[in-house]
Amino acid sequence: MNLTGNADKLVRNLRTLCPPASAALLNSRGTKCQMYEYQALALYKLASDYNTTASSILEIGTLAGYSASIMAQAAPKAIITTLNPASWEADEARHNLYQYKNVTVLEHYSWDYLEVYGGAQFDMIFVDGDHNRIARDLPWFKHLRPGGMMLFHDYSEHKSGIVFARLNEIANKYDHPFDVYLMDADGNGMVGFYKRDGEVWE
Numbered sequence: 212m213n214l215t216g217n218a219d220k221l222v223r224n225l226r227t228l229c230p231p232a233s234a235a236l237l238n239s240r241g242t243k244c245q246m247y248e249y250q251a252l253a254l255y256k257l258a259s260d261y262n263t264t265a266s267s268i269l270e271i272g273t274l275a276g277y278s279a280s281i282m283a284q285a286a287p288k289a290i291i292t293t294l295n296p297a298s299w300e301a302d303e304a305r306h307n308l309y310q311y312k313n314v315t316v317l318e319h320y321s322w323d324y325l326e327v328y329g330g331a332q333f334d335m336i337f338v339d340g341d342h343n344r345i346a347r348d349l350p351w352f353k354h355l356r357p358g359g360m361m362l363f364h365d366y367s368e369h370k371s372g373i374v375f376a377r378l379n380e381i382a383n384k385y386d387h388p389f390d391v392y393l394m395d396a397d398g399n400g401m402v403g404f405y406k407r408d409g410e411v412w413e
Contacts, residue, residue, distance in 0.1 A: 212253065217396040221249035229256040235284040242307045244277035250364065250401050251281050253393055254337070257362060257403070258285035261334045269333045270294065271321040271348050272340035276304035276314075278364075282337070283311035289334070296320045322347040325354075332356035339364035342371045349381070352412045362391060362403035369398055378402060385412065 214221055226233055232255035236248065244251070258281070261268060266289040270279055273295035283291055291314045295301045301318045308314045317324065321340055333355055338348050342365055355361055363378055365371040382388055387410070391403030 212257065212390075213392045214249075214253075215392075215394045218247060218249055221393065221395060222252065225249055225252035225256065229259070231259075232256060232281075232285070235281055238284060239277055239280040242277040242280060243275040243303075245274065246278060246364065247395070247399060249395065250393065251278070253391075253401060254278060254362070255281050255285040257360065257391065258282040258289075258335060258337075260360075261289050262286040264288045266290070266334040267292070267331060268335045268337070269351065269354075270337045270339070271351070272338070272364075273304045273316055274300060274339075276307040276316070278337065278339065279304065279308055279314050279316075280311060282335075283308070283314050287311075287313060289313060291315070292317060294319050294321050294324055294340070296323075320347075321351065325350060328354065332359070334359045336361045337364070338362065342374045345374050345377050349377075349412060352406065355406045357406050357408045357410070360391070360403050360405050362401065364401055366394075366400040366402045367398055381412065385410070 232252045235255050268289050268291045270293035273293040279293045294317050301316050304316045365374050368375045389402040390405045394400040
């Protein structure tokens with residue numbers, strides 16, 4: 212997926228590309244979110260590729276549960292785990308996500324959960340946590356299956372410079388251009404990598 216343009220154009224393109232996504236956004240309205248409409252539509256489209264009972268998705272950064280609800284509707288057969296260390300936000304997310312039985316909200320920093328995690332590899336990892344500490348989320352790449360996707364929100368030089376710089380560094384260091392690239396006319400974006408066979412991030 213490689214889409215650029217103003218936000219309205221991106222919304223139109225993504226609604227055409229994935230018609231069911233529009234209904235998911237309507238179902239999730241009212242839940243606090245920090246995501247542009249086109250980004251939510253793209254998230255639905257990308258997560259829908261993992262709508263199987265064998266698939267598992269990890270989200271780093273739950274907030275109120277908006278993005279988890281989008282993924283839960285896109286991939287209702289998948290198991291979705293979402294992490295947030297703030298108990299008040301986790302409680303709000305559980306309330307907002309109660310109807311999605313495939314979603315579990317855990318109160319953990321991603322790096323603390325990483326130290327104890329011993330489960331299966333994930334098919335998709337959506338990173339939207341503490342942008343200033345994104346380097347601590349990147350080691351989750353080793354728990355992504357080959358062919359799986361690691362997707363990053365807030366790829367923006369002017370809003371999230373640390374995320375922007377770190378992901379560009381990853382792309383250059385491992386000679387792996389972004390497989391997913393969305394960028395609006397204001398410089399707000401979302402990018403992702405599909406894991407290659409044998410690929411390792413040190």
